[in-house]
Amino acid sequence: MTGLHERHLAVSPEWLALYYRQPLELTHGEGRHVWDADGNRYLDFFGGILTTMTAHALPEVTKAVTEQAGRLIHSSTLYLNRPMVELAERIAALSGIPDARVFFTTSGTEANDAALLLATAHRGSNQILAMRNSYHGRSFSAVSITGNKGWSPTTLSPLQTLYVHGGVRSRGPYAELSDERFIKACVADLEDLLGHTREPAALIAEPVQGVGGFTAPPDGLYAAFREVLDRHGILWISDEVQTGWGRTGDHFWGWQAHAENGPPDIITFAKGIGNGMSIGGVVARADVMNCLDANSISTFGGSPVTMAAGLANLSYLLEHDLQGNARRVGGLLIERLRAVGAASEAVKEVRGRGLMIGIELVKPGTDEANPEAAAAVLEAARAGGLLIGKGGGHNTSVLRIAPPLSLTVAEAEEGAAILADALHAAI
Template sequence: MGHEELLARHRAVMPDWMALYYEQPIELASASGRRVTDREGRTYLDFFAGILTNAVGYDVAEISDAIRSQLDTGVLHSSTLYLIRSQVELAEKIAELSGIPDAKVFFTNSGTEANETALMLATRYRRSDQVLALRNSYHGRAFATVAITGNRGWSATSLSPVKVAWVHGGYKFRSPFKDLSDTDYIKACVADLREVIETATAGDVACLIAEPIQGVGGFTSPPDGLFGAFKEVLDKYGILFVSDEVQTGWGRTGEHFWGIQAHGVTPDVMTFAKGLGNGLAIGGVVARGDVMDCLTANSLSTFGGNPIATAGALATVNYLLDHDLQANAAKLGERLLDGLRDIAADRPAVGDVRGKGLMIGIELVGPDGAPDPAKAVAVLEGTRERGLLVGKGGLYGNVIRLAPPMTLTEDEVEEALGILEDVL
């Protein structure tokens, strides 16, 4: 069965709001390393990795062996009502890596569920339903996470279980403060934060939640130090700080293991998912022990932290650390950024090239600098035609997102740069 027939079946039974890439969508049938092959036999270099999820690449023996070993026991599932050895071992490792004092970990099935859990913890701990979030943010597709998503293209409803106030900071390229120096930009955003707390809330806010680099928002990020300055303000009010590391965790930014570390601050709560499982469904929350333990009702997770997911995730984290993929992300990310900026130098359609490590955005614009989503679609299609898969996003749908597996090689960087230069 080819792509055309499967697409017709997909449209008959799947919701209209479930997006598909490409004018002629493709099915991925097999994969190895950083390359995937579609059902019709075409092979591509994958520079989006299942939306940053296949962080180590495809068909990695150490991860596959760990999953098979758990499968061989016959215990695919037990729920959190029973002890799960790989869950405890993974939680110990994440608690240590987090840098959060007295940290405890709760596992979920996705980043959306992780952020929902963080909101429940913060609102219960602070006994407040008020939340601060950043403009242009994305935190998931569930009821509360849609409410704190500051990107209209992903906000499916105005109904909300929390009261949200929005602050500036995550997207400097189109900010009203964009012409300021980084130092003055931080000062302006901090002043905005204080004013929002004083004028748009009752003061007893539960938390501020922020992505160190806004993912769906187009891989945008503030100057380093912004969230450190934010934390000083939050601490004066007793407001918790939640760092959404669903896309920035596990060393992808190159310079740090967690994206928030660029800001010289330790959050009260971090959420994670995506790259942790290298394709398996797993997410979670790591938080200060007093925050994690604030719930007084019974709770559990049927599937979160299940034996298969945690066995594979533990192998993934060990592989990331043993092979120092953070350093590889830093080295090859720098080469990729430099190459893209060289390409952009004489191409006015490229308004901005930004990012850290292997998390890079290319913002496409019209002659007047306005967002040009049609150009992004053209690049998405053009790269696929030439054997490269990339992502797309941004507030206006005009940003190409690059997030290849962190096992990327120098030759693959040059191959991708050649394709992108041709298409751009």
Template sequence: MSEHANLLRRHRAVMPSWMALNYSDPIEIAGGKGARVTDAEGNGYLDFFTGILTNMLGYDVPEVRDAVERQLATGVVHTSTAYLLRGQVELAEKIARLSGIPDAKVFFANSGTEANETALLLAAYARRSDQVLAMRQSYHGRSFAAAGVTGNRAWTNLSFSPLDVHFLHGADRHLPQFAGMSDEQYIDACAQDLRHVLATATGPDVAALIAEPIQGVGGFTAPPDGLFAAYKNVLDESGILLISDEVQTGWGRTGQNFWGMANHGVTPDMMTFAKGLGNGFAVGGVVARGDLMDGLPALGISTFGGNPISMAAANATLDYVLDHDLQANAAKQGGTIIDGLRRAAERLPIVTDVRGKGLMFAVELADPRTGEPSPPLAAALMEAARERGLLIGKGGLYGNVVRMAPPMTLTDAEAAEGLGILIASLESVSDAAIDGEHGGSLPTRSNE
């Protein structure tokens, strides 16, 4: 039995069946350097998914490793937020300054799910309401409340939620009622629909709208720039708060702005973050207006939020992003790859859309015979890319989207290499689909 097959057997014996694994023959990542990883059987790959957007700088980054080792050398791996934590204060100062939120304060947790739970709690208390607006096709985490504001049935386990949630349009222009609309017309239609929801389906004290500027698990779908500005104009009329879920879009990844919501010309009341900030170390959090953050009357701590090791890694990661202007690199490399994919898509009948901003891009696939979303084609493309030495991810409401977020340190040569593998893989899968080797319709479940 191979190394991977033996580990898969052990995995299935003790891990939940609902933990999705990539590939028909799952692999273990055993080593990494820069944008490249090696599996347990010695195969090397260029990584275009980076632990679901988490290894933002790539692997084995000296600046991050050295910061962590310096903290380890002190002997203090953990103390809890019941003590002053220098690294926590330093990181909060940086994030508050970068957020653009007036009088901002920061609370650290361990994940995006925890961050979103905290933001929802802050909003619910501030507005004395359990009513929340969220976006169709969204994903905000696996906990009770976070799943409740997730607008994708494949990722929600229960029909009820601790929150009273109403879902809005914004990233669903494929629906027939929006066909042929310009960006301006679509934004206006969505804003009018929001007004109608507030007039018919909610009470007068809605707490917040929580939204991803670009939907991650949703397949990197995004509204046209300006939609959230239009939404905020409506929200402000009733004092409804805006929470931007920046777990995947933060830190300059879109190439256009440091925060995804800034692409809409909007400063939200709160932003949540996680994933890339720790470059693999667990860290998440909320940055919010000081009055909102200070508003909770009960005591609170986070046992592992602000952990000295995670704070050392996060401070070093954020400093690296700023010192090396990785936002500009994301714009450059992402532009190269997205433009190349769009040119190739013109001759590939399985590709219905190439979309993205910066180093956050996706390819949507459909059966060339029927035009229906095709999860099998997405799975086949993942396999074809892996065979050629490239790791990519999957998502989308129907599971028919491959999505990619390479390290923000990606070089010109690596961008060209990855693009070449993607195009070769798409050509192979497209040829097979035309020959009838891949088919399929809507899935019952989509994998991240």
């Protein structure tokens, strides 16, 4: 155990998890690589939990942060803030929501908390529909709508949460159905649920479940849900904390795979927009955003420095078509990983789109989750020079792969080869 690890354990909560038997101290990064305190270099396929979206030490972002810090670091929302207004204008236009309003926070958890406040106040209801296997953050309200017991430490809640089928395609009572019948069954479940409860405020859903193991329903499920929600006046909150900004390749937002009935009423975002700076936020229709009848401010949301980073990062992403790169290079990577998975009885499924890919591991010859194998592959990949993540609602048995969106073809090939060796060595 290193001295820093011992010091960490002495001052940190026991529930503050660390990866690896011998935890890493990362000291610097560049592009798609990071280095640890011992000088080891790693190809980064997790990006600080999908947060280093464009690249480590991206010069455009570093320059914007440095220049803004040299002028003014902090002001709060009590004063006009040019970088905040400029980033809000761009996000409102990109959101697809007509007459959109944007409120900035410092994290995805806080963004989802704000969205729940808006929805419950607008509807006058504390009932929330959420998806099974979901994750929305670690605040008191967010854990109360998280449908994954591994990340929800209490049953106490300010909200009454009702869980809906549909977020996991390959497990559960509808797994054997065709996509069309799967959607119909999930819609029928939603209809039945609404027949036995008072009017909920909103449905909150991740288009691709992040912590849940990069699971997703068939395209169109949330559009079908939206038809039901609209009949009841229930709002739709799309949690885009992990799926936003083109990560899925096919779409800029995850909700666009379910776009037949237009954009959600509320979108939450965070992680990648700041490329590591602490930015979260909510986009909503003006009538929803303006429904609060009490004063509010944010001390740190919309910080001039983080907003400058977000503007530079978003500009780089759009100007270099990183969404297109995620689609092209992500398509190649998932093809390679499916070939790797086909050679192993321990791989149940390789799934995903763009640069958001999950490898679900099971005990060979069964459908039983295999968290021990996932932990072993994580260690073996690190030994081979690759950092990946873990997740899944079934005892963290899914390997999560989400590199920066500037990943090159050569780096994708290298990472797939390391993963192939890690799976062979660990299982």
